[in-house]
Amino acid sequence: MKGKTALAVVLGMTLLAAQPIEAAPASSATPAIMIDGKQVTMKKASLLITQRTYVSAQDASSILQADWKQEGQTGKLTRGQATLTFQIDTGKVAVNGSWKTDGQLAIVRDGTVYLPLRWMAEQAGYQIEWNAEKRAVEVIAAQSEEKFTLVEVDKLTSEQQAFIESVKKKKGVYHQGDLYVIARGELPHPGYGLQVVKVQQSWEQLIVYVKQTSPDPDRMYPQVITYPYLVGKAKLPPYTTLVVIDADTNQPFQ
Structure with a gap:
Protein backbone atom coordinates (compact mmCIF):
# COMPACT_ATOMS: atom_id res chain seq x y z
CA MET A 1 0.00 0.00 0.00
CA LYS A 2 2.14 2.83 -1.34
CA GLY A 3 2.32 5.99 0.77
CA LYS A 4 0.38 4.51 3.62
CA THR A 5 1.02 2.84 6.92
CA ALA A 6 -1.46 0.10 7.72
CA LEU A 7 -2.37 -1.71 10.90
CA ALA A 8 -4.45 -4.82 10.19
CA VAL A 9 -6.70 -6.45 12.75
CA VAL A 10 -7.16 -9.95 11.33
CA LEU A 11 -10.29 -11.68 12.59
CA GLY A 12 -10.21 -15.31 13.70
CA MET A 13 -12.39 -17.95 12.04
CA THR A 14 -14.73 -18.13 15.02
CA LEU A 15 -16.26 -14.85 16.20
CA LEU A 16 -17.53 -14.33 19.70
CA ALA A 17 -21.32 -13.93 19.79
CA ALA A 18 -22.52 -10.44 20.74
CA GLN A 19 -23.39 -10.15 24.42
CA PRO A 20 -23.19 -7.52 27.18
CA ILE A 21 -19.66 -6.32 27.87
CA GLU A 22 -19.96 -7.19 31.55
CA ALA A 23 -20.61 -10.83 30.73
CA ALA A 24 -18.35 -11.25 27.68
CA PRO A 25 -15.54 -13.77 28.24
CA ALA A 26 -12.30 -13.83 26.28
CA SER A 27 -12.64 -15.78 23.04
CA SER A 28 -10.38 -18.75 22.31
CA ALA A 29 -10.08 -17.47 18.72
CA THR A 30 -9.04 -13.90 19.46
CA PRO A 31 -8.01 -11.42 16.72
CA ALA A 32 -4.35 -11.19 15.83
CA ILE A 33 -2.82 -7.72 15.37
CA MET A 34 -0.64 -7.04 12.35
CA ILE A 35 1.43 -3.96 11.52
CA ASP A 36 2.76 -3.51 7.98
CA GLY A 37 1.87 -7.11 7.21
CA LYS A 38 3.74 -8.51 10.20
CA GLN A 39 2.07 -9.99 13.24
CA VAL A 40 2.77 -8.22 16.51
CA THR A 41 3.83 -10.19 19.54
CA MET A 42 1.15 -9.35 22.07
CA LYS A 43 1.58 -9.36 25.83
CA LYS A 44 -2.07 -10.36 26.12
CA ALA A 45 -4.39 -11.89 23.52
CA SER A 46 -6.80 -9.33 22.08
CA LEU A 47 -10.55 -9.67 22.67
CA LEU A 48 -13.49 -9.50 20.27
CA ILE A 49 -16.57 -8.26 22.14
CA THR A 50 -19.82 -7.16 20.49
CA GLN A 51 -17.93 -6.89 17.18
CA ARG A 52 -15.31 -4.58 18.70
CA THR A 53 -11.63 -5.42 19.07
CA TYR A 54 -10.03 -4.67 22.44
CA VAL A 55 -6.32 -4.84 23.23
CA SER A 56 -4.62 -4.67 26.60
CA ALA A 57 -3.53 -1.20 27.69
CA GLN A 58 0.09 -2.35 27.57
CA ASP A 59 -0.29 -3.60 23.99
CA ALA A 60 -2.19 -0.44 23.01
CA SER A 61 0.73 1.69 24.15
CA SER A 62 3.08 -0.39 22.00
CA ILE A 63 0.86 -0.44 18.89
CA LEU A 64 0.11 3.31 18.98
CA GLN A 65 3.57 4.31 20.32
CA ALA A 66 2.02 5.91 23.39
CA ASP A 67 2.53 5.83 27.17
CA TRP A 68 0.01 4.17 29.50
CA LYS A 69 -0.27 5.13 33.17
CA GLN A 70 -2.91 3.99 35.62
CA GLU A 71 -3.71 5.37 39.05
CA GLY A 72 -6.55 3.64 40.80
CA GLN A 73 -9.56 3.52 38.47
CA THR A 74 -8.18 6.13 36.04
CA GLY A 75 -5.90 5.25 33.14
CA LYS A 76 -4.26 7.66 30.70
CA LEU A 77 -2.85 6.86 27.26
CA THR A 78 -0.57 9.72 26.18
CA ARG A 79 1.03 10.29 22.80
CA GLY A 80 2.90 13.56 22.38
CA GLN A 81 0.74 16.35 23.78
CA ALA A 82 -2.53 14.40 23.47
CA THR A 83 -4.08 12.20 26.14
CA LEU A 84 -6.97 9.74 26.19
CA THR A 85 -8.34 9.31 29.71
CA PHE A 86 -10.37 6.26 30.71
CA GLN A 87 -12.33 6.14 33.99
CA ILE A 88 -12.49 2.38 34.33
CA ASP A 89 -15.16 2.18 37.04
CA THR A 90 -17.59 4.72 35.53
CA GLY A 91 -16.96 4.09 31.83
CA LYS A 92 -16.26 7.76 31.11
CA VAL A 93 -13.75 8.69 28.41
CA ALA A 94 -12.00 12.03 27.78
CA VAL A 95 -9.83 13.40 24.96
CA ASN A 96 -7.37 16.00 26.22
CA GLY A 97 -9.47 16.53 29.33
CA SER A 98 -12.77 16.94 27.45
CA TRP A 99 -15.28 14.21 28.32
CA LYS A 100 -16.87 12.58 25.29
CA THR A 101 -20.40 11.21 25.13
CA ASP A 102 -19.44 9.11 22.09
CA GLY A 103 -16.25 7.68 23.61
CA GLN A 104 -15.82 3.92 24.04
CA LEU A 105 -15.10 2.65 27.52
CA ALA A 106 -12.27 0.52 28.81
CA ILE A 107 -13.05 -2.94 30.19
CA VAL A 108 -11.31 -5.24 32.67
CA ARG A 109 -10.71 -8.97 32.21
CA ASP A 110 -8.86 -11.05 34.79
CA GLY A 111 -7.31 -7.92 36.27
CA THR A 112 -6.11 -6.58 32.90
CA VAL A 113 -7.40 -3.32 31.41
CA TYR A 114 -8.41 -3.56 27.74
CA LEU A 115 -8.96 -0.56 25.45
CA PRO A 116 -11.07 -0.23 22.24
CA LEU A 117 -8.65 -0.38 19.32
CA ARG A 118 -10.90 1.15 16.62
CA TRP A 119 -11.92 4.16 18.70
CA MET A 120 -8.34 4.88 19.81
CA ALA A 121 -7.09 4.64 16.21
CA GLU A 122 -9.78 7.06 15.02
CA GLN A 123 -8.77 9.59 17.68
CA ALA A 124 -5.21 9.35 16.32
CA GLY A 125 -6.47 10.41 12.87
CA TYR A 126 -6.44 7.01 11.17
CA GLN A 127 -9.02 5.75 8.68
CA ILE A 128 -10.80 2.44 9.23
CA GLU A 129 -11.43 0.06 6.33
CA TRP A 130 -12.66 -3.52 6.03
CA ASN A 131 -10.50 -5.80 3.86
CA ALA A 132 -12.87 -8.58 2.78
CA GLU A 133 -10.13 -10.55 1.02
CA LYS A 134 -7.94 -10.74 4.10
CA ARG A 135 -10.91 -10.68 6.49
CA ALA A 136 -9.19 -7.81 8.23
CA VAL A 137 -10.07 -4.45 9.67
CA GLU A 138 -7.33 -2.13 8.42
CA VAL A 139 -6.49 0.99 10.37
CA ILE A 140 -4.84 3.24 7.80
CA ALA A 141 -2.92 6.49 8.26
CA ALA A 142 -2.35 8.39 5.03
CA GLN A 143 0.97 10.18 4.73
CA SER A 144 0.71 13.60 6.31
Missing part, protein backbone atom coordinates in the same frame (compact mmCIF):
# COMPACT_ATOMS: atom_id res chain seq x y z
CA GLU A 145 1.23 15.46 3.04
CA GLU A 146 -2.13 14.07 1.91
CA LYS A 147 -3.76 15.84 4.86
CA PHE A 148 -2.33 19.31 4.20
CA THR A 149 -2.22 20.33 0.56
CA LEU A 150 -0.97 23.65 -0.83
CA VAL A 151 -3.45 25.20 -3.26
CA GLU A 152 -3.34 27.80 -6.04
CA VAL A 153 -5.05 31.01 -5.01
CA ASP A 154 -6.47 31.74 -8.46
CA LYS A 155 -8.43 28.47 -8.33
CA LEU A 156 -10.22 29.40 -5.11
CA THR A 157 -13.60 31.07 -4.81
CA SER A 158 -13.87 34.85 -4.73
CA GLU A 159 -14.88 34.64 -1.09
CA GLN A 160 -11.77 32.62 -0.23
CA GLN A 161 -9.53 35.00 -2.18
CA ALA A 162 -11.05 37.94 -0.32
CA PHE A 163 -10.29 36.19 2.98
CA ILE A 164 -6.65 35.71 1.97
CA GLU A 165 -6.32 39.37 1.03
CA SER A 166 -7.75 40.38 4.42
CA VAL A 167 -5.16 38.45 6.46
CA LYS A 168 -1.98 38.07 4.38
CA LYS A 169 -0.33 41.35 5.49
CA LYS A 170 -0.06 40.43 9.16
CA LYS A 171 2.15 37.58 10.34
CA GLY A 172 0.22 34.63 11.71
CA VAL A 173 -1.91 31.59 10.92
CA TYR A 174 -5.51 32.10 9.80
CA HIS A 175 -8.22 29.74 8.66
CA GLN A 176 -11.66 29.75 7.15
CA GLY A 177 -13.23 26.32 7.17
CA ASP A 178 -10.65 23.89 5.76
CA LEU A 179 -8.63 26.74 4.15
CA TYR A 180 -5.47 27.86 5.99
CA VAL A 181 -3.28 30.91 5.38
CA ILE A 182 0.24 31.04 6.85
CA ALA A 183 1.45 34.64 6.50
CA ARG A 184 4.95 35.98 7.17
CA GLY A 185 3.95 39.63 7.16
CA GLU A 186 5.38 42.69 5.43
CA LEU A 187 8.94 42.46 4.06
CA PRO A 188 11.05 44.88 1.96
CA HIS A 189 11.56 42.78 -1.21
CA PRO A 190 10.78 39.41 -2.88
CA GLY A 191 13.96 37.78 -1.55
CA TYR A 192 12.12 36.66 1.56
CA GLY A 193 9.95 33.58 1.35
CA LEU A 194 8.10 30.86 3.20
CA GLN A 195 7.96 27.13 2.54
CA VAL A 196 6.58 23.94 4.09
CA VAL A 197 9.36 21.51 5.00
CA LYS A 198 7.51 18.78 6.91
CA VAL A 199 4.04 17.75 8.07
CA GLN A 200 3.34 15.35 10.93
CA GLN A 201 0.11 13.81 12.20
CA SER A 202 -0.34 13.12 15.91
CA TRP A 203 -3.29 12.72 18.24
CA GLU A 204 -5.30 15.91 18.25
CA GLN A 205 -2.83 17.79 16.04
CA LEU A 206 -1.74 18.09 12.43
CA ILE A 207 1.67 19.79 12.72
CA VAL A 208 2.95 21.83 9.76
CA TYR A 209 6.63 22.85 9.88
CA VAL A 210 7.54 25.94 7.84
CA LYS A 211 10.85 27.62 7.05
CA GLN A 212 11.29 31.36 6.65
CA THR A 213 13.74 31.65 3.77
CA SER A 214 16.23 34.53 3.46
CA PRO A 215 17.49 36.51 0.45
CA ASP A 216 20.42 35.24 -1.61
CA PRO A 217 23.31 37.61 -0.67
CA ASP A 218 24.69 37.46 -4.24
CA ARG A 219 21.46 38.54 -5.89
CA MET A 220 19.87 41.94 -6.39
CA TYR A 221 16.16 42.29 -5.60
CA PRO A 222 13.72 45.03 -6.54
CA GLN A 223 12.78 47.16 -3.56
CA VAL A 224 9.10 46.28 -3.59
CA ILE A 225 7.08 45.54 -0.45
CA THR A 226 5.98 41.89 -0.43
CA TYR A 227 3.85 39.69 1.81
CA PRO A 228 5.06 36.06 1.65
CA TYR A 229 2.33 33.58 2.51
CA LEU A 230 1.22 30.00 1.94
CA VAL A 231 -2.30 28.76 1.34
CA GLY A 232 -3.31 25.18 2.00
CA LYS A 233 -6.29 22.98 2.72
CA ALA A 234 -6.65 20.36 5.44
CA LYS A 235 -9.62 18.16 6.29
CA LEU A 236 -8.98 17.36 9.92
CA PRO A 237 -10.35 14.38 11.87
CA PRO A 238 -12.69 15.14 14.81
CA TYR A 239 -11.09 16.92 17.78
CA THR A 240 -7.95 17.70 15.74
CA THR A 241 -6.34 21.12 15.28
CA LEU A 242 -3.70 22.37 12.85
CA VAL A 243 -0.52 23.74 14.43
CA VAL A 244 2.22 25.60 12.51
CA ILE A 245 5.80 25.36 13.81
CA ASP A 246 8.88 27.34 12.77
CA ALA A 247 11.27 24.62 11.54
CA ASP A 248 14.37 26.60 12.60
CA THR A 249 13.30 27.41 16.17
CA ASN A 250 10.84 24.55 16.76
CA GLN A 251 8.52 27.15 18.26
CA PRO A 252 4.96 28.04 17.23
CA PHE A 253 4.87 30.24 14.13
CA GLN A 254 3.57 33.62 15.24
Whole structure:
Protein backbone atom coordinates (compact mmCIF):
# COMPACT_ATOMS: atom_id res chain seq x y z
CA MET A 1 0.00 0.00 0.00
CA LYS A 2 2.14 2.83 -1.34
CA GLY A 3 2.32 5.99 0.77
CA LYS A 4 0.38 4.51 3.62
CA THR A 5 1.02 2.84 6.92
CA ALA A 6 -1.46 0.10 7.72
CA LEU A 7 -2.37 -1.71 10.90
CA ALA A 8 -4.45 -4.82 10.19
CA VAL A 9 -6.70 -6.45 12.75
CA VAL A 10 -7.16 -9.95 11.33
CA LEU A 11 -10.29 -11.68 12.59
CA GLY A 12 -10.21 -15.31 13.70
CA MET A 13 -12.39 -17.95 12.04
CA THR A 14 -14.73 -18.13 15.02
CA LEU A 15 -16.26 -14.85 16.20
CA LEU A 16 -17.53 -14.33 19.70
CA ALA A 17 -21.32 -13.93 19.79
CA ALA A 18 -22.52 -10.44 20.74
CA GLN A 19 -23.39 -10.15 24.42
CA PRO A 20 -23.19 -7.52 27.18
CA ILE A 21 -19.66 -6.32 27.87
CA GLU A 22 -19.96 -7.19 31.55
CA ALA A 23 -20.61 -10.83 30.73
CA ALA A 24 -18.35 -11.25 27.68
CA PRO A 25 -15.54 -13.77 28.24
CA ALA A 26 -12.30 -13.83 26.28
CA SER A 27 -12.64 -15.78 23.04
CA SER A 28 -10.38 -18.75 22.31
CA ALA A 29 -10.08 -17.47 18.72
CA THR A 30 -9.04 -13.90 19.46
CA PRO A 31 -8.01 -11.42 16.72
CA ALA A 32 -4.35 -11.19 15.83
CA ILE A 33 -2.82 -7.72 15.37
CA MET A 34 -0.64 -7.04 12.35
CA ILE A 35 1.43 -3.96 11.52
CA ASP A 36 2.76 -3.51 7.98
CA GLY A 37 1.87 -7.11 7.21
CA LYS A 38 3.74 -8.51 10.20
CA GLN A 39 2.07 -9.99 13.24
CA VAL A 40 2.77 -8.22 16.51
CA THR A 41 3.83 -10.19 19.54
CA MET A 42 1.15 -9.35 22.07
CA LYS A 43 1.58 -9.36 25.83
CA LYS A 44 -2.07 -10.36 26.12
CA ALA A 45 -4.39 -11.89 23.52
CA SER A 46 -6.80 -9.33 22.08
CA LEU A 47 -10.55 -9.67 22.67
CA LEU A 48 -13.49 -9.50 20.27
CA ILE A 49 -16.57 -8.26 22.14
CA THR A 50 -19.82 -7.16 20.49
CA GLN A 51 -17.93 -6.89 17.18
CA ARG A 52 -15.31 -4.58 18.70
CA THR A 53 -11.63 -5.42 19.07
CA TYR A 54 -10.03 -4.67 22.44
CA VAL A 55 -6.32 -4.84 23.23
CA SER A 56 -4.62 -4.67 26.60
CA ALA A 57 -3.53 -1.20 27.69
CA GLN A 58 0.09 -2.35 27.57
CA ASP A 59 -0.29 -3.60 23.99
CA ALA A 60 -2.19 -0.44 23.01
CA SER A 61 0.73 1.69 24.15
CA SER A 62 3.08 -0.39 22.00
CA ILE A 63 0.86 -0.44 18.89
CA LEU A 64 0.11 3.31 18.98
CA GLN A 65 3.57 4.31 20.32
CA ALA A 66 2.02 5.91 23.39
CA ASP A 67 2.53 5.83 27.17
CA TRP A 68 0.01 4.17 29.50
CA LYS A 69 -0.27 5.13 33.17
CA GLN A 70 -2.91 3.99 35.62
CA GLU A 71 -3.71 5.37 39.05
CA GLY A 72 -6.55 3.64 40.80
CA GLN A 73 -9.56 3.52 38.47
CA THR A 74 -8.18 6.13 36.04
CA GLY A 75 -5.90 5.25 33.14
CA LYS A 76 -4.26 7.66 30.70
CA LEU A 77 -2.85 6.86 27.26
CA THR A 78 -0.57 9.72 26.18
CA ARG A 79 1.03 10.29 22.80
CA GLY A 80 2.90 13.56 22.38
CA GLN A 81 0.74 16.35 23.78
CA ALA A 82 -2.53 14.40 23.47
CA THR A 83 -4.08 12.20 26.14
CA LEU A 84 -6.97 9.74 26.19
CA THR A 85 -8.34 9.31 29.71
CA PHE A 86 -10.37 6.26 30.71
CA GLN A 87 -12.33 6.14 33.99
CA ILE A 88 -12.49 2.38 34.33
CA ASP A 89 -15.16 2.18 37.04
CA THR A 90 -17.59 4.72 35.53
CA GLY A 91 -16.96 4.09 31.83
CA LYS A 92 -16.26 7.76 31.11
CA VAL A 93 -13.75 8.69 28.41
CA ALA A 94 -12.00 12.03 27.78
CA VAL A 95 -9.83 13.40 24.96
CA ASN A 96 -7.37 16.00 26.22
CA GLY A 97 -9.47 16.53 29.33
CA SER A 98 -12.77 16.94 27.45
CA TRP A 99 -15.28 14.21 28.32
CA LYS A 100 -16.87 12.58 25.29
CA THR A 101 -20.40 11.21 25.13
CA ASP A 102 -19.44 9.11 22.09
CA GLY A 103 -16.25 7.68 23.61
CA GLN A 104 -15.82 3.92 24.04
CA LEU A 105 -15.10 2.65 27.52
CA ALA A 106 -12.27 0.52 28.81
CA ILE A 107 -13.05 -2.94 30.19
CA VAL A 108 -11.31 -5.24 32.67
CA ARG A 109 -10.71 -8.97 32.21
CA ASP A 110 -8.86 -11.05 34.79
CA GLY A 111 -7.31 -7.92 36.27
CA THR A 112 -6.11 -6.58 32.90
CA VAL A 113 -7.40 -3.32 31.41
CA TYR A 114 -8.41 -3.56 27.74
CA LEU A 115 -8.96 -0.56 25.45
CA PRO A 116 -11.07 -0.23 22.24
CA LEU A 117 -8.65 -0.38 19.32
CA ARG A 118 -10.90 1.15 16.62
CA TRP A 119 -11.92 4.16 18.70
CA MET A 120 -8.34 4.88 19.81
CA ALA A 121 -7.09 4.64 16.21
CA GLU A 122 -9.78 7.06 15.02
CA GLN A 123 -8.77 9.59 17.68
CA ALA A 124 -5.21 9.35 16.32
CA GLY A 125 -6.47 10.41 12.87
CA TYR A 126 -6.44 7.01 11.17
CA GLN A 127 -9.02 5.75 8.68
CA ILE A 128 -10.80 2.44 9.23
CA GLU A 129 -11.43 0.06 6.33
CA TRP A 130 -12.66 -3.52 6.03
CA ASN A 131 -10.50 -5.80 3.86
CA ALA A 132 -12.87 -8.58 2.78
CA GLU A 133 -10.13 -10.55 1.02
CA LYS A 134 -7.94 -10.74 4.10
CA ARG A 135 -10.91 -10.68 6.49
CA ALA A 136 -9.19 -7.81 8.23
CA VAL A 137 -10.07 -4.45 9.67
CA GLU A 138 -7.33 -2.13 8.42
CA VAL A 139 -6.49 0.99 10.37
CA ILE A 140 -4.84 3.24 7.80
CA ALA A 141 -2.92 6.49 8.26
CA ALA A 142 -2.35 8.39 5.03
CA GLN A 143 0.97 10.18 4.73
CA SER A 144 0.71 13.60 6.31
CA GLU A 145 1.23 15.46 3.04
CA GLU A 146 -2.13 14.07 1.91
CA LYS A 147 -3.76 15.84 4.86
CA PHE A 148 -2.33 19.31 4.20
CA THR A 149 -2.22 20.33 0.56
CA LEU A 150 -0.97 23.65 -0.83
CA VAL A 151 -3.45 25.20 -3.26
CA GLU A 152 -3.34 27.80 -6.04
CA VAL A 153 -5.05 31.01 -5.01
CA ASP A 154 -6.47 31.74 -8.46
CA LYS A 155 -8.43 28.47 -8.33
CA LEU A 156 -10.22 29.40 -5.11
CA THR A 157 -13.60 31.07 -4.81
CA SER A 158 -13.87 34.85 -4.73
CA GLU A 159 -14.88 34.64 -1.09
CA GLN A 160 -11.77 32.62 -0.23
CA GLN A 161 -9.53 35.00 -2.18
CA ALA A 162 -11.05 37.94 -0.32
CA PHE A 163 -10.29 36.19 2.98
CA ILE A 164 -6.65 35.71 1.97
CA GLU A 165 -6.32 39.37 1.03
CA SER A 166 -7.75 40.38 4.42
CA VAL A 167 -5.16 38.45 6.46
CA LYS A 168 -1.98 38.07 4.38
CA LYS A 169 -0.33 41.35 5.49
CA LYS A 170 -0.06 40.43 9.16
CA LYS A 171 2.15 37.58 10.34
CA GLY A 172 0.22 34.63 11.71
CA VAL A 173 -1.91 31.59 10.92
CA TYR A 174 -5.51 32.10 9.80
CA HIS A 175 -8.22 29.74 8.66
CA GLN A 176 -11.66 29.75 7.15
CA GLY A 177 -13.23 26.32 7.17
CA ASP A 178 -10.65 23.89 5.76
CA LEU A 179 -8.63 26.74 4.15
CA TYR A 180 -5.47 27.86 5.99
CA VAL A 181 -3.28 30.91 5.38
CA ILE A 182 0.24 31.04 6.85
CA ALA A 183 1.45 34.64 6.50
CA ARG A 184 4.95 35.98 7.17
CA GLY A 185 3.95 39.63 7.16
CA GLU A 186 5.38 42.69 5.43
CA LEU A 187 8.94 42.46 4.06
CA PRO A 188 11.05 44.88 1.96
CA HIS A 189 11.56 42.78 -1.21
CA PRO A 190 10.78 39.41 -2.88
CA GLY A 191 13.96 37.78 -1.55
CA TYR A 192 12.12 36.66 1.56
CA GLY A 193 9.95 33.58 1.35
CA LEU A 194 8.10 30.86 3.20
CA GLN A 195 7.96 27.13 2.54
CA VAL A 196 6.58 23.94 4.09
CA VAL A 197 9.36 21.51 5.00
CA LYS A 198 7.51 18.78 6.91
CA VAL A 199 4.04 17.75 8.07
CA GLN A 200 3.34 15.35 10.93
CA GLN A 201 0.11 13.81 12.20
CA SER A 202 -0.34 13.12 15.91
CA TRP A 203 -3.29 12.72 18.24
CA GLU A 204 -5.30 15.91 18.25
CA GLN A 205 -2.83 17.79 16.04
CA LEU A 206 -1.74 18.09 12.43
CA ILE A 207 1.67 19.79 12.72
CA VAL A 208 2.95 21.83 9.76
CA TYR A 209 6.63 22.85 9.88
CA VAL A 210 7.54 25.94 7.84
CA LYS A 211 10.85 27.62 7.05
CA GLN A 212 11.29 31.36 6.65
CA THR A 213 13.74 31.65 3.77
CA SER A 214 16.23 34.53 3.46
CA PRO A 215 17.49 36.51 0.45
CA ASP A 216 20.42 35.24 -1.61
CA PRO A 217 23.31 37.61 -0.67
CA ASP A 218 24.69 37.46 -4.24
CA ARG A 219 21.46 38.54 -5.89
CA MET A 220 19.87 41.94 -6.39
CA TYR A 221 16.16 42.29 -5.60
CA PRO A 222 13.72 45.03 -6.54
CA GLN A 223 12.78 47.16 -3.56
CA VAL A 224 9.10 46.28 -3.59
CA ILE A 225 7.08 45.54 -0.45
CA THR A 226 5.98 41.89 -0.43
CA TYR A 227 3.85 39.69 1.81
CA PRO A 228 5.06 36.06 1.65
CA TYR A 229 2.33 33.58 2.51
CA LEU A 230 1.22 30.00 1.94
CA VAL A 231 -2.30 28.76 1.34
CA GLY A 232 -3.31 25.18 2.00
CA LYS A 233 -6.29 22.98 2.72
CA ALA A 234 -6.65 20.36 5.44
CA LYS A 235 -9.62 18.16 6.29
CA LEU A 236 -8.98 17.36 9.92
CA PRO A 237 -10.35 14.38 11.87
CA PRO A 238 -12.69 15.14 14.81
CA TYR A 239 -11.09 16.92 17.78
CA THR A 240 -7.95 17.70 15.74
CA THR A 241 -6.34 21.12 15.28
CA LEU A 242 -3.70 22.37 12.85
CA VAL A 243 -0.52 23.74 14.43
CA VAL A 244 2.22 25.60 12.51
CA ILE A 245 5.80 25.36 13.81
CA ASP A 246 8.88 27.34 12.77
CA ALA A 247 11.27 24.62 11.54
CA ASP A 248 14.37 26.60 12.60
CA THR A 249 13.30 27.41 16.17
CA ASN A 250 10.84 24.55 16.76
CA GLN A 251 8.52 27.15 18.26
CA PRO A 252 4.96 28.04 17.23
CA PHE A 253 4.87 30.24 14.13
CA GLN A 254 3.57 33.62 15.24
